[in-house]
């Protein structure tokens with residue numbers, strides 16, 4: 185499959201400027217600690233790698249098709265193109281290498297610009313996006329994937345999800361398989377296939393290419409024990425949306441007394457405790473943030489660990505209380521009636 189990097193030309197800001205504006209600051213930390221002689225001689229080609237490996241230290245998850253996906257990334261829901269671009273650039277400066285996007289967020293162009301301007305080699309990034317139900321159907325989905333590649337300014341997408349099990353998701357999957365074979369997509373996933381049992385099985389049991397990941401709402405108040413068991417039995421990774429409860433939760437998880445107690449004990453913020461819990465549960469986690477302080481804070485979770493008793497306390501918070509409460513029938517109507525711009 186062709187996954188060659190055709191993205192390495194510098195964009196408007198230029199690789200050197202981007203590195204100067206933040207990444208080099210990050211790379212300087214391990215240098216000062218005397219741990220990274222490679223950085224000094226590495227030059228332009230491997231600066232991204234240096235950041236990822238030495239500053240952010242993000243582990244990866246081995247997917248059922250053998251690919252390694254960074255376990256942690258940034259989510260881009262509810263951001264404009266410009267907000268998405270700035271948030272992604274800030275995240276990339278802070279060592280993030282995984283971005284979760286979707287056509288329905290209408291900000292793939294912003295992500296595309298960030299990828300280009302960062303100058304980070306394409307192969308060092310993990311780019312996820314999602315095809316919405318309005319683009320499902322054999323023949324139709326392949327065209328939608330080509331348009332997505334153009335918006336993102338990339339030759340391939342690392343992980344492509346079906347966003348919802350609505351409409352002709354079987355026909356869409358067949359096109360996604362063709363895109364996989366053509367090297368336009370490296371892995372396929374299902375998102376929100378937790379409403380109806382048969383929909384999950386329609387993909388898992390019948391399709392040629394199996395999903396590598398299931399993306400669902402999951403956080404300490406809705407730990408999704410049943411669906412996680414099912415995903416595990418099929419060797420499918422779980423990736424959590426609303427990992428911090430989402431904006432709609434209005435910070436409910438941050439005020440939880442158990443989370444606050446653990447936060448004080450580790451001198452980490454409640455958000456960091458929640459994200460660390462996700463990591464130790466083995467999830468992939470993609471918190472959304474536009475605030476540069478939050479972007480930095482959220483990735484600062486790889487220098488400490490929750491103890492067994494912390495993990496037990498976090499698990500005890502489960503009440504299977506989702507913050508996204510719209511009934512599925514309403515979700516269907518809402519999604520099918522949305523008109524998306526290219």
Ligand code: NAD
Nearest residue numbers: 259260261284425426427428429430431455471472473478
């Ligand atoms: P989230 O749980 O990541 O919370 C985001 C909210 O928390 C925002 O209001 C943000 O400002 C705030 N926040 C972030 N970091 C913070 C910090 N350190 N301290 C205080 N507040 C902080 O919710 P989300 O962004 O909606 O979900 C994560 C990602 O999952 C999305 O961005 C998107 O990429 C994806 N997603 C997917 C689906 C789906 O249907 N597959 C649905 C929703 C979201």
